[in-house]
Amino acid sequence: MAFLDIRNVVIKGVAACVPKAIEENIDIINIPASDLEKLIKNTGVQRRHIIAPGTCTSDLCFAAAEKLIADLKWDKSEIEGLIFVSQTPDYILPATSCILQNRLGISTECLTLDISLGCSGFVYGLSTIAGYMQSGAIKKALLLTGDTSSMTCSSEDKSSYPLFGDAGTALALEYADGDGGIKFHLGTDGAGFESIIIKDGGYRNQTTQSSLDRNTVSEGISRNNLELALDGMDVFSFGISKAPETVKLLIEKFGLEKDSIDYFYFHQANLMMNERIRKKLQLPEEKAPLSLKDFGNTSSASIPLTMVTQTAMELKNGKNSIVACGFGVGLSWATMQCNTENLVIPDLLYYG
Amino acid sequence: MDIEKFIVEFADQYDEIETDGFGPDTKFKENEEWSSMTALSVIAMVDDSYSVRLTGDDVRKSSTIQEVYDIVASRINS
Numbered sequence: 001m002a003f004l005d006i007r008n009v010v011i012k013g014v015a016a017c018v019p020k021a022i023e024e025n026i027d028i029i030n031i032p033a034s035d036l037e038k039l040i041k042n043t044g045v046q047r048r049h050i051i052a053p054g055t056c057t058s059d060l061c062f063a064a065a066e067k068l069i070a071d072l073k074w075d076k077s078e079i080e081g082l083i084f085v086s087q088t089p090d091y092i093l094p095a096t097s098c099i100l101q102n103r104l105g106i107s108t109e110c111l112t113l114d115i116s117l118g119c120s121g122f123v124y125g126l127s128t129i130a131g132y133m134q135s136g137a138i139k140k141a142l143l144l145t146g147d148t149s150s151m152t153c154s155s156e157d158k159s160s161y162p163l164f165g166d167a168g169t170a171l172a173l174e175y176a177d178g179d180g181g182i183k184f185h186l187g188t189d190g191a192g193f194e195s196i197i198i199k200d201g202g203y204r205n206q207t208t209q210s211s212l213d214r215n216t217v218s219e220g221i222s223r224n225n226l227e228l229a230l231d232g233m234d235v236f237s238f239g240i241s242k243a244p245e246t247v248k249l250l251i252e253k254f255g256l257e258k259d260s261i262d263y264f265y266f267h268q269a270n271l272m273m274n275e276r277i278r279k280k281l282q283l284p285e286e287k288a289p290l291s292l293k294d295f296g297n298t299s300s301a302s303i304p305l306t307m308v309t310q311t312a313m314e315l316k317n318g319k320n321s322i323v324a325c326g327f328g329v330g331l332s333w334a335t336m337q338c339n340t341e342n343l344v345i346p347d348l349l350y351y352g
Numbered sequence: 353m354d355i356e357k358f359i360v361e362f363a364d365q366y367d368e369i370e371t372d373g374f375g376p377d378t379k380f381k382e383n384e385e386w387s388s389m390t391a392l393s394v395i396a397m398v399d400d401s402y403s404v405r406l407t408g409d410d411v412r413k414s415s416t417i418q419e420v421y422d423i424v425a426s427r428i429n430s
Contacts, residue, residue: 234407234408
């Protein structure tokens, strides 16, 4: 099993940025009002921050990174690693992380990497950058995660459109000799690759004229093949079984004391799913914070966004033991535990 | 696994309609209450009571409670 015990790496700070524009779910025009009320109640998503066309995930991550670097008083020339986790890159190629290195004014002596993951992407990206850092060759690095899923969903698809919001985040890591460390459990089940998918536009099904044809899947679900298709039942079934399992496995493998963990940050999928996961693990509400209500499901940004918007005060002041668990598109899942102390966390940033 | 118990558990996922007459051959989608939310409740019940993962296709392809029961039973034994 893919357990990792990475030493000598600590999280120093985290920042998040969302578009200024808000869409209230109750005001969505293409979905009947009676459906909307039920959806809002079950998903827990009341409003979402929505990006304007032409703006990218990288713009949100850039703003978050700039502010975080400034607040940490980091010298940019010391940043030697940058990973960008997203499924809404600037271009098919080149990798967005390359563009961000230059745009942030980071030294060319910096390794960069794009990772194409969604809901599990924050924890996966953290394992990758921490793995690069653990030997001490890299002292400071950034993990940038996020998506602009609102641009990939059909506004006539009640199964996806009211769920997803846009956000970009930045996490700062430092090498700490003999100190710190992050424990991981990582997994994959590609049998479920079609459960969350954009079918056309890659190289299996290149974009053609028919990619733009609107297909009515069922009542209230109409989309084309360049838009996100989400099998809600598959994902729900997967989430409520896999998320508690991976958290339990991590706790057992490393002999962690569940009660000594201060916060469990779960990927913000939807309220029904998150509540079942929390109850299966018998966690009190205050230990599993939620940011769904005001931001929706923000893909790989959801865990850091929840840290920033729900628990900044606690994370900025004193020591905490935290667990983070992401699960979804892939299908892919990842859980981590680490200790934090006096994190640097700028207030939530608004873009545009 | 017991079909009678499964039918009771299945029927529990409905709040609005009368479910006293539910049996193995009941077409569980052919009523006013069935929706994607009922489907999620059934999936959650199966996860809770039998630790079995139902997929979206399992639910879409089934029409009677017996059919869902058979899927769950086959995965418990596998």
